Amino acid sequence: MRVYTVHEQAWSAEPDRDAVLVGEGFSFAAALFSPLWALANGLWRIAPVLLLVEIALGFLLSRAAPEDPSAVLILIAARLAIGFLANDWKRADLARRGYVMRGVVAARNRAAAEHRMLASARG
Numbered sequence: 414m415r416v417y418t419v420h421e422q423a424w425s426a427e428p429d430r431d432a433v434l435v436g437e438g439f440s441f442a443a444a445l446f447s448p449l450w451a452l453a454n455g456l457w458r459i460a461p462v463l464l465l466v467e468i469a470l471g472f473l474l475s476r477a478a479p480e481d482p483s484a485v486l487i488l489i490a491a492r493l494a495i496g497f498l499a500n501d502w503k504r505a506d507l508a509r510r511g512y513v514m515r516g517v518v519a520a521r522n523r524a525a526a527e528h529r530m531l532a533s534a535r536g
Contacts, residue, residue, distance in 0.1 A: 415521070416519050417518045417530075418434070418517055419514065420434075421512060421513060421515045433512060435503050435507070438500070441496065443496050443500075445492070447466070447467065447492075447495050450499065454503055456502055470488050
């Protein structure tokens, strides 16, 4: 089961209140393709920061000695941190844009979570 938080625009006239689901947990896409992931998710303020992190990590790896494992460990730690923080960045961006967290939905996949969310909204 996957867990999703439900975010809605408080001022929306739509019955589903323009709801957005954000998954909980690690984001592999963000960990592997961080700047592109940020752009694809509309995180315009995070994308340049992640690009700078990518450049800095690339520079670090290019300057490290081949027998020095610390550069690779730093790269792995940075990727893990990005993957674990990615969905929190999405939630913070939604809050900045006026969305309010309305609840939590657990389902087998995103489509099932959307179905549960809409079924509970209709009463």
